Amino acid sequence: MLAWLIFFSLPYLLHPTNEKYDRDRMDEKQAWAMYVYFTYLVMVVFFYLNAWVFIPKLVYKKKIVDYILYIVGIFIFMCTMRYTFEKIFLKPHQMDIKPAILFTFFTFSFVLSASTAFQMIVDKMKLERRSSARENELLKTELSLLRSQVSPHFMFNVLNNMVSLARKKSDVLEPSLIKLSSLMRYMLYEADEDKVPLQKETEYLQSYIDLQQQRFGKNVTIQVSLETGDTCYEIEPMLLIPFVENAFKHGTGMITDAMIDIRLYTRDDKLFFSVRNRFNKDSSEIKDKTSGIGLTNVKRRLNLLYGDNYVLHIDKKDDWFIVSLQLNLH
Incomplete structure (x- = not known):
């Protein structure tokens, strides 16, 4: 919960200011709020998609090329979403693409790293618990197996x-x-x-x-x-x-x-x-x-x-x- 709270605060703390258009206008503020909430949703979906689908089905199965293609595709989707938003909802202005890409890359990398670390830690804990339970069970059944045969x-x-x-x-x-x-x-x-x-x-x-x-x-x-x-x-x-x-x-x-x-x-x-x-x-x-x-x-x-x-x-x-x-x- 603390990690999600910090993540949700990042757009407000780190969003670059752009003086080439008036953000004080109410419609632009509402548009930015809508964009931020939609970005939250996309990032949360990406977090669990990477943790529950991409890591188990691609990384653990050594399908690294497929994994990279999926990640790059999602990143391109995020950049395209930012570009489309500014084109449609903000008044015409000279777009500075570099800060937008850098900010999207930073946020995307943060979620990707957190998701990967989260799933690997969870899987490692499950593996350790299962290994410990398996060892205990095998010790308990060893004598029974010998008696059985x-x-x-x-x-x-x-x-x-x-x-x-x-x-x-x-x-x-x-x-x-x-x-x-x-x-x-x-x-x-x-x-x-x-x-x-x-x-x-x-x-x-x-x-x-x-x-x-x-x-x-x-x-x-x-x-x-x-x-x-x-x-x-x-x-x-x-x-x-x-x-x-x-x-x-x-x-x-x-x-x-x-x-x-x-x-x-x-x-x-x-x-x-x-x-x-x-x-x-x-x-x-x-x-x-x-x-x-x-x-x-x-x-x-x-x-x-x-x-x-x-x-x-x-x-x-x-x-x-x-x-x-x-x-x-x-």
Whole structure:
């Protein structure tokens, strides 16, 4: 408010006097007042247009040439507006263009600098708050993520299945051990990175799903389609697994015709991911309380990591629990 008050005072404090025409005439005073108020409005619009549109959409996206063209265009508009005003509303006089341009340039530069500084400071504060909240959230969920992926029921069942395969001397034992080793290695080492290739994330999902398929056998119908495409996209590690784990957690057990459907594909720099599972709303079965980080925490993590660059829908329909996620990868 103080900054706007100072700015609004500038035309009265710094406006150059022009003795070549009589400003004491009432009609010219009214004309100048109208011009000043209109200039206020234009400058206020320019302030927020630069802060909310030009800076985020042009400067931050490295479109510097476009940004300069817009700024120069607005400055020319301001000079033209001043020239047109003097031509129409003031009595004929010898116009001194230089002071008018200098005054317009000074006012324009002041608003441009203030607007740019204002938006950059606001964005920096938002980034710092978001970074701090993200760090706190990641620390809170780290243990839950580890518990989620090393849940006792999952690990014990996988290991018991492998013991059974070893006794039968099954050829499936070796690839199962490789999948479990790959899953553990990714979880304990590669998941420490800020981002990982989407291909690695889907390989981790596939290993997890394969081990669950081996665990449940024919008791659960599992349909999987993971298409990452040829583009080298990156994603935060272990971002998708909670949805898959949740499907196995609530979509198995005392459920008739248990089925889990998992789909992933990319189109136009966007990731489309969906998980569907049948559930029994009347079941009172107590699930493993140590597994899973909860969809509420997943939503919070998505908000911190992606802000407005994701869409998440969670719905229950006709005994189906449906999760649909869309991420902007760039």
